[in-house]
Amino acid sequence: ITDGITIGHPCCSVHNCSEDLPAITARFCNTHKELQNICSIQGCFQPVQQGCLTCSDPEHLYVQTMYEERGKSMLHLTHCLAAHTTIQPSTLLLETGHSKLGQSWTHNEQLIVCPCGIIVAHVTLFGGEAISSVADMLQVVFPMKTSVPDVLFYDNNCHLHCHLAAQGDQHFTGMVQPVNMFHFKSKHSENDAYCGQHCNLLLFPALYNVTTKSWVFNSSAAEQCNVWLKGYDAMVHDLDATCFNFFLDEMIKERN
Numbered sequence: 001i002t003d004g005i006t007i008g009h010p011c012c013s014v015h016n017c018s019e020d021l022p023a024i025t026a027r028f029c030n031t032h033k034e035l036q037n038i039c040s041i042q043g044c045f046q047p048v049q050q051g052c053l054t055c056s057d058p059e060h061l062y063v064q065t066m067y068e069e070r071g072k073s074m075l076h077l078t079h080c081l082a083a084h085t086t087i088q089p090s091t092l093l094l095e096t097g098h099s100k101l102g103q104s105w106t107h108n109e110q111l112i113v114c115p116c117g118i119i120v121a122h123v124t125l126f127g128g129e130a131i132s133s134v135a136d137m138l139q140v141v142f143p144m145k146t147s148v149p150d151v152l153f154y155d156n157n158c159h160l161h162c163h164l165a166a167q168g169d170q171h172f173t174g175m176v177q178p179v180n181m182f183h184f185k186s187k188h189s190e191n192d193a194y195c196g197q198h199c200n201l202l203l204f205p206a207l208y209n210v211t212t213k214s215w216v217f218n219s220s221a222a223e224q225c226n227v228w229l230k231g232y233d234a235m236v237h238d239l240d241a242t243c244f245n246f247f248l249d250e251m252i253k254e255r256n
Contacts, residue, residue: 001112001113001114001115001152001153001154001219001220001221001222002110002111002112002113002134002137002138002152002153002154002222003110003111003113003154003155003222003223003225003226004108004109004110004111004125004129005108005109005111005226005229005230006107006108007108007109007229007230007232007233007236008105008106008107008108008109008124008236008237008244009105009106009124009236009237009238009239009240009241009244010024010026010103010104010105010238010240011104011105011106011126011241012027012028012029012031012032012104013027013028013032013035013103013104014028014029014032014035015126015127016126016127016128017029017031017032017126018124018126019031019032020240020241020242021240021241024238024239024240025103027102027103027104036048039053039054039055039057039060040053040054040064040101041054041055041057041060041063044057044060049061052064053101054101063101064101067101067102105237106124106125106126107125107126107127107128107129108124108125108129109122109123109124109125109229109248110122110123110124110125110129110133110134110137111222111225111226111229112137112138112141112222113221113222113225114221115217115218115219115221116218116221117218117221117224117225118256119225119252119255119256120141121137121141122248122252123137123140123141124241124245125137131156131159131160131163132163134154134156134160135160135163135164135167135169138152138172139171145171145174148171148172148174148175149175150174150175150176151175151176151177151178151204151207151217152172152175152176152177153178153179153180153217153219153222154177154179155179155180156179157177157178157179157198157199158177158179158192158194158195158198158199160177161177161194161198161199162194176203176204177198177199178199178200178201178203178204178207178219179195179199179200179201180201180219180220201215228255229248229251232247232248232251235247236248
């Protein structure tokens, strides 16, 4: 079973960049460090004003001021004032995420878990839980065709199956890819013909025990591991990549 969990560490603010930060407080890696001299408002490429994260545009400077006041008592007063005055465009910039003033964090950790609960691997996904990233992860974890599991449960298996087929992949042809019953009923449309033809659990009778009327495998093992792993979120939130991976590796070894 594979599933993602929103736990991570600071990373480069350039989307999907996996290079380590030079310092835990840095916003960019060494490759992209020149970007720290560019205004943090998306779409603006002016140089930053000295001592600021934005250019000299008053509206952009106001966005930084509002960002720095978040979490302070002054922010409450600002919201009260804004409720009785015209909304400033810069406030809309801040609320709609058109600025990148703080650090970025990795998107999620992707776990691969056996139905018995043993965690086989964890991989950091930086930009998002893209289907191509999950496919690449599986290729790395199961490099030999003989090491590929017979069954892979994944809540987005239909798109993964479609992606592998479109790529002409032969590595995972012997692996069946069902979607567990919970996700099939709650997150997949009944009109999704591709999912119904390739990922419906009923297509794989060997996964169901007719005598006990129960599924042979615990397809929720990854979600159960996620609950355990989420307990370490606060501990690892501000660790660098090396310490983050070392800590998770040690905790997973102890759990296994």
